[in-house]
Amino acid sequence: MSDIDGRAVAKALREEVGEAAEKLRSEGVTPTLAVVVPTDDEGTAWYVRSIAKTASKVGIDCRIEHLKDPGRGEIVAKLQELSADPAVHGIICQTPLPEGVTLSEVGGYIDPYKDIDGANPHSLGRLAAGLRTWAPATSAAVLELLKREDIELRGTRAVVVGRSTVVGKPAALLLLAESATVTVCHSRTKDLAAVCREADVLVAAVGRAGMIGADFVKRGATVIDVGTNPTEDGGLVGDVDYDAVSPKAGRLTPVPGGVGPVTTMLLLRHTTEAAALTQTHA
Amino acid sequence: MSDIDGRAVAKALREEVGEAAEKLRSEGVTPTLAVVVPTDDEGTAWYVRSIAKTASKVGIDCRIEHLKDPGRGEIVAKLQELSADPAVHGIICQTPLPEGVTLSEVGGYIDPYKDIDGANPHSLGRLAAGLRTWAPATSAAVLELLKREDIELRGTRAVVVGRSTVVGKPAALLLLAESATVTVCHSRTKDLAAVCREADVLVAAVGRAGMIGADFVKRGATVIDVGTNPTEDGGLVGDVDYDAVSPKAGRLTPVPGGVGPVTTMLLLRHTTEAAALTQTHA
CATH class of the missing domain: 3.40.50.720 (NAD(P)-binding Rossmann-like Domain)
Incomplete structure (x- = not known):
């Protein structure tokens, strides 16, 4: 048996993502990921810090949006706000969510063009239909x-x-x-x-x-x-x-x-792809 | 071995759909299905006539929108027009489509609240996510x-x-x-x-x-x-x-x-469900 080395794959990806981010910056675009954290869960906090740290190393800005004891409405409002913000290219909504709130349901409020973790059911449908999209x-x-x-x-x-x-x-x-x-x-x-x-x-x-x-x-x-x-x-x-x-x-x-490490790098790669899309559309 | 009798299941469904349509009519709503037919394919024409015939028997209006040699734009425009028309409750886009046009892509222009044949990738995503929707x-x-x-x-x-x-x-x-x-x-x-x-x-x-x-x-x-x-x-x-x-x-x-016969009856049941939704929302 031989191990599949996720860290080595992540390292290769990191090169590619770093280059994509640098190209965007040279064009005046700062690729930016917003992470909505609607929980005080410690594991989540640790994970989000590790994303932010990796992001900064590859030249991606990471905004952590911590919501304290939010209801569904507050989470939806934040996702709508970030969806409308032209400075934000990728949006993640972390779990766990408050009781009774599901990611599929609030994920519907993430702009599909910023849905870099495939949380909007629309993205999942496009995946199922074989259309271009970001998978989770x-x-x-x-x-x-x-x-x-x-x-x-x-x-x-x-x-x-x-x-x-x-x-x-x-x-x-x-x-x-x-x-x-x-x-x-x-x-x-x-x-x-x-x-x-x-x-x-x-x-x-x-x-x-x-x-x-x-x-x-x-x-x-x-x-x-x-x-x-x-x-x-x-x-x-x-x-x-x-x-x-x-x-x-x-x-x-x-x-x-x-x-794990590959997942983090893909979130960042998807963010550069989302940022590049805004360039193409401009 | 015993056959599963689709015609018997369709007959049972027909009772239920007929009652739902009658209830809607008594409330002043004429449940209406629009079928976009972007082809001269004979099999399709036969199938669409059979839907219309069955619809009329259960009290559902069926509008057949035949497009002659349409391009993608014409199909999209028709689907948008029907999506915006408050008198239309359910929309189907028949295949085959012109070369280079896919149902997943034009289906995205069907209002999800009228997408009674699950052609919009959004509906497929909701299905995958376990949210309420109409499956194809x-x-x-x-x-x-x-x-x-x-x-x-x-x-x-x-x-x-x-x-x-x-x-x-x-x-x-x-x-x-x-x-x-x-x-x-x-x-x-x-x-x-x-x-x-x-x-x-x-x-x-x-x-x-x-x-x-x-x-x-x-x-x-x-x-x-x-x-x-x-x-x-x-x-x-x-x-x-x-x-x-x-x-x-x-x-x-x-x-x-x-x-086959069950599929047709489900298209009609979905149409009454879509019509009932407009009532709830009104």
Whole structure:
């Protein structure tokens, strides 16, 4: 087995994004990402700071818009304000959201031309219809890793575990667009391990630490671990039982150091793409 | 094996739709469907006349908007005009479209509140995100048949053959929402028959007459045939080889008389729902 090195892929992306940002700046455009943070969740705060830090390194301005105990109306108003602000090119709305508020619903208020994390259902629909759009960055990172590692997708069997709107479903649509035969599994799937063993490419996006064991993996399969489950000692572990799966998988993304860093870089790449669109339209 | 009787399901739906239309009329609203026909295709003309005929029987007005050799601009203008017309509640844009024009792209000009055949990518995205919307009527008909026949979906394996934006993908999303474990196959799928044999519920939406033979079907499986392939003698045949599959399947929809009549009734039901929405909003 060999690890898929997400940090190396992120590094390659960083070069490309840095160049795109520099080009924009030379044209008088400061690529700007706004991150709406409607929660005091500590993990979220840490993640947002890490985005901002990476953004500044590649020449992208990052505005953190922290909302204290917001209701739905306040979140919607902020997303509308940022959508209307010509200085902002990309908008992310972080989760968790207040109870009763869903990302799909408030995401509808993000201008599709700034929806660089594919939170507006409109973007998901365009993805499903094969039209140009930004997929949610995590799902895009899954595909970016597979492509950069030259993993064959066409005609292979891909199994996605998890049917969330932010990862499972868009990842399935992206794999389908690459002509994989795609199966989506979830909590109601019977004999999950057997279904997963059909996979040439297995994408785990469940949110349960170490749930995917060796018996879920066909020998030689490629395994992409989207899970980021916090451990008690402040670390992160994936959905895949790394030690058990590692000897059996052909390729495997570690956590941390797999999907995560690529996701962050794609958010920034999408921001430069959104900024470039305003140039084309001007 | 026993046939699933699409005409009987359509008849039950017709009662319900007729009552909904009557209620709307008693409130002073004439539920109205507009069908844009941008082609001289004979099959399309026949299909549109059959919609109009059925509509009139249930108390729904049907406006047929025939465009002669239209360009993209003319189609878009018509869809915008109908979207803005308060007397129109539901809008369908028929295919085939002129070369270079796609339904996903022009569908974006149909008001989502009138998009009763789910042609606007926005509707598809809402479907994927689990928000209230109208799915494309053919895909909705697949689910309507399965539900009315009390076919268990939760935890079962469903296989959809075909990944079109109008049938395959929305049908897969609807089956996933019912907690089936869903696999989508297509022209690049290897050993298609073997993958199809995994299915408890098999949905054929390929557009190739009789392609699904007995070796594609697990004994006792439910088979929904979405295909409507014209025969030389002016008839219709499905994607499923009926005579071969019939002894092996548990339940099977015939063609004609399966998905087709239910699709038409759902277009009309969606139209009454769209008309009722204008009432709620008024």
